Amino acid sequence: MVAGASAGLGAAFATALARRGIDLVLVARQQALLEPLADRLRQLHGVEIRTLALDLAEPGALETLARATATLEVGLAIYNAAFAPLAPLVDTPIEALARVVDTNVRAPLLFARTFAPAMTVRRRGAIVLMSSLAGLVGTPRLAAYGASKAFALTLAEAMWAELKPHGVDVVAVCAGAIRTPGYDRAAAGRSAPGTMSAQAVVARTLAALGQGPRLVPGWINRVAAWVLGRLAPRRLAIAVMAGSTRGLS
Numbered sequence: 739m740v741a742g743a744s745a746g747l748g749a750a751f752a753t754a755l756a757r758r759g760i761d762l763v764l765v766a767r768q769q770a771l772l773e774p775l776a777d778r779l780r781q782l783h784g785v786e787i788r789t790l791a792l793d794l795a796e797p798g799a800l801e802t803l804a805r806a807t808a809t810l811e812v813g814l815a816i817y818n819a820a821f822a823p824l825a826p827l828v829d830t831p832i833e834a835l836a837r838v839v840d841t842n843v844r845a846p847l848l849f850a851r852t853f854a855p856a857m858t859v860r861r862r863g864a865i866v867l868m869s870s871l872a873g874l875v876g877t878p879r880l881a882a883y884g885a886s887k888a889f890a891l892t893l894a895e896a897m898w899a900e901l902k903p904h905g906v907d908v909v910a911v912c913a914g915a916i917r918t919p920g921y922d923r924a925a926a927g928r929s930a931p932g933t934m935s936a937q938a939v940v941a942r943t944l945a946a947l948g949q950g951p952r953l954v955p956g957w958i959n960r961v962a963a964w965v966l967g968r969l970a971p972r973r974l975a976i977a978v979m980a981g982s983t984r985g986l987s
């Protein structure tokens with residue numbers, strides 16, 4: 739299951755899993771992107787793929803998803819969808835802030851809660867929640883997004899400990915910049931140090947399953963996470979994060 743699968747990292751997860759022969763459920767709002775991706779993967783890899791056009795931020799979306807997958811064995815559940823309005827908090831419309839909470843907090847929480855119980859009964863499975871380096875340090879101009887990614891990280895860490903004895907793995911992926919259509923639009927063609935391809939982040943994530951609750955993909959990002967999250971005075975770390983969003987639009 740890939741929630742947020744129509745483009746960017748989510749499409750790269752779908753592609754890598756189909757290549758391994760894994761049947762998929764792909765969820766996103768834009769059916770016009772999901773279906774061609776699914777068709778291509780079915781033809782290339784002979785896997786079964788269901789697509790579901792769904793706005794995960796809408797009330798009732800997780801119930802719809804649970805009903806649509808009730809007869810399936812979901813062994814790997816990846817929550818990748820996100821909403822990241824880029825502006826100072828006081829300039830961000832309240833509706834956009836509510837949408838950050840609905841997309842990046844409420845939905846992944848209910849998503850994990852929806853798929854974890856059957857995994858614990860089967861005593862196997864894994865849940866991936868996409869977090870970000872912005873979840874480690876306050877990030878000006880992405881304040882609500884960063885806070886939502888901190889939520890994903892602490893949620894994944896706690897669930898990792900709770901579910902490990904039941905044979906179920908949980909990992910939060912604290913990614914730095916990833917070359918996706920969304921990032922390319924915001925960065926206007928520039929790349930932050932340590933920017934990774936979506937395929938590389940997917941490969942690191944799948945390899946990290948079973949290796950602990952948090953993954954920072956890429957060595958430059960691991961150094962950044964260590965320096966900004968632990969070594970640098972907090973004010974300096976926040977200033978560095980402010981610099982990282984200054985060039986984004």
Ligand SMILES: NC(=O)c1ccc[n+]([C@@H]2O[C@H](COP(=O)([O-])OP(=O)(O)OC[C@H]3O[C@@H](n4cnc5c(N)ncnc54)[C@H](OP(=O)(O)O)[C@@H]3O)[C@@H](O)[C@H]2O)c1
Pocket residue numbers: 741742743744745746747748749765766767768769771792793794795796817818819820821841868869870871912913914915916917918919920921
């Ligand atoms: N790109 C980066 O530099 C970067 C860095 C750190 C962390 N991350 C994290 O990595 C993940 C993927 O990033 P990305 O750049 O690939 O994001 P993206 O380009 O915005 O793609 C997100 C995917 O989620 C879907 N989606 C968004 N809102 C949705 C909703 N309400 N309901 C259902 N589907 C929804 C989008 O498809 P539809 O539009 O069709 O719904 C798309 O398939 C995110 O969680 C992001 O926070 C990204």
